[in-house]
Amino acid sequence: MSFAPSAVLVTGGAGFIGSNYLLHVVPRYADTLFVNLDALTYAGNLANLTDIEARDNYRFVHGDVTDADLLSRLFAEYGFDAVVHFAAESHVDRSILDPTAFVRTNVHGTLVLMQAARAAWKGSEDICRFHHISTDEVFGSLGPEGHFTADTSYAPRSPYAASKASADHLVRAFATTYGLPVVITNTSNNYGPWQFPEKLIPLVIRNAVAGEPIPVYGRGENVRDWLFVEDHVEALDRVLRSAPNGSTWLIGGDQEISNLELVERLLDEVDRQTGSQVGTRRPLIRFVTDRPGHDFRYALDSSPIQEQLGWQPKHDLEKGLQRTVRWYLDHIRWMENILDGEYRSYYATQYGSRGMN
Ligand code: NAD
Numbered sequence: 632m633s634f635a636p637s638a639v640l641v642t643g644g645a646g647f648i649g650s651n652y653l654l655h656v657v658p659r660y661a662d663t664l665f666v667n668l669d670a671l672t673y674a675g676n677l678a679n680l681t682d683i684e685a686r687d688n689y690r691f692v693h694g695d696v697t698d699a700d701l702l703s704r705l706f707a708e709y710g711f712d713a714v715v716h717f718a719a720e721s722h723v724d725r726s727i728l729d730p731t732a733f734v735r736t737n738v739h740g741t742l743v744l745m746q747a748a749r750a751a752w753k754g755s756e757d758i759c760r761f762h763h764i765s766t767d768e769v770f771g772s773l774g775p776e777g778h779f780t781a782d783t784s785y786a787p788r789s790p791y792a793a794s795k796a797s798a799d800h801l802v803r804a805f806a807t808t809y810g811l812p813v814v815i816t817n818t819s820n821n822y823g824p825w826q827f828p829e830k831l832i833p834l835v836i837r838n839a840v841a842g843e844p845i846p847v848y849g850r851g852e853n854v855r856d857w858l859f860v861e862d863h864v865e866a867l868d869r870v871l872r873s874a875p876n877g878s879t880w881l882i883g884g885d886q887e888i889s890n891l892e893l894v895e896r897l898l899d900e901v902d903r904q905t906g907s908q909v910g911t912r913r914p915l916i917r918f919v920t921d922r923p924g925h926d927f928r929y930a931l932d933s934s935p936i937q938e939q940l941g942w943q944p945k946h947d948l949e950k951g952l953q954r955t956v957r958w959y960l961d962h963i964r965w966m967e968n969i970l971d972g973e974y975r976s977y978y979a980t981q982y983g984s985r986g987m988n
């Protein structure tokens with residue numbers, strides 16, 4: 632299977648993974664038009680895209696994936712033959728504080744987007760493609776052993792994970808019922824440049840540089856599998872262009888580590904790259920009240936994408952963390968610019984009563 636789209640609607644392209652995706656594909660496929668539709672919520676930042684904003688094959692549209700009229704106008708104007716759907720509310724802790732926006736964007740937004748694609752692609756399904764970006768969290772929580780596979784039953788446990796699981800089910804239902812040409816990818820924890828500092832890795836780097844306390848939930852024993860975002864976007868490009876219609880792919884980094892060990896390695900790397908004695912920042916760690924329903928561990932079996940599509944991650948955790956710390960140290964101003972009043976008020980709500988001192 633080989634698919635070379637001519638006009639791609641990318642939703643959520645001003646967010647973390649969407650930005651990295653556009654920075655990868657826009658220069659690479661000069662004959663393909665990429666239209667980035669993003670509502671610019673707190674997580675969307677056009678400053679991520681300055682390297683490509685003037686390219687002829689890139690356009691930005693400020694708008695919402697729940698806006699059916701806008702979507703039908705965009706499909707008519709640009710004649711998209713592919714959609715790559717990143718737009719979502721993506722932070723588990725915010726979904727626990729208030730799930731409403733998660734259902735609106737992640738579930739309803741996905742539905743509205745698919746309705747627009749379905750109407751526009753009637754009769755041309757075999758030359759079009761809807762790529763839905765999802766997460767390993769739809770499968771629930773693992774114990775110390777085992778991996779999720781594409782056949783694992785869904786068992787989401789947070790409002791975020793439930794909203795993503797609902798969207799995945801709707802995507803498969805549209806494929807079965809209406810013949811919408813879909814591919815789905817479920818990915819593990821991404822890290823790297825342009826990630827909003829509410830997520831663990833950039834939050835730790837930011838607080839470490841500022842000399843502020845580092846919140847570790849519970850005892851830091853939960854395990855995540857980390858994937859460098861540039862490796863992820865390479866995998867996404869491969870799936871869009873070469874995976875069979877209707878297929879699902881799990882994309883993991885095969886780099887599992889407990890949160891405490893990760894935080895310690897990050898702090899040591901910040902020490903190293905700022906010329907401090909290694910270990911100086913470890914006393915900043917604070918064990919705080921755990922996340923409710925905190926999933927213990929995620930791990931994906933990525934062997935199908937490695938064996939069938941020939942993808943391999945290029946970064947192990949050591950190399951990825953070195954590059955990530957370097958990037959944030961070089962982009963302190965970018966980070967401070969996005970930490971506005973909304974972030975500070977979220978931070979106070981999220982951490983104020985958790986036992987940080
Ligand atoms: P992010 O929060 O950094 O970015 C989300 C983007 O979507 C932002 O630019 C935001 O402005 C935009 N957006 C939000 N609501 C919108 C709406 N209603 N209409 C249009 N745009 C809207 O998210 P991310 O970390 O880049 O994640 C991207 C996708 O990948 C999400 O679907 C997420 O569920 C999935 N995912 C993320 C990870 C991860 O580790 N970050 C891992 C697996 C899957």
Ligand code: DAU
Pocket residue numbers: 721722723724765766767768818819820821829830831832834846847848849851853854855890922929
């Ligand atoms: O697994 C894929 C998912 O990874 C994506 O679908 C989500 O969009 C993305 O946000 C991420 O979810 P997590 O909840 O795993 O990521 P987060 O960075 O929020 O937290 C990583 C781990 O660190 C998790 O076990 C909770 C813990 N944590 C997090 C924060 C923010 C802390 O101990 N302290 C913190 O302050």
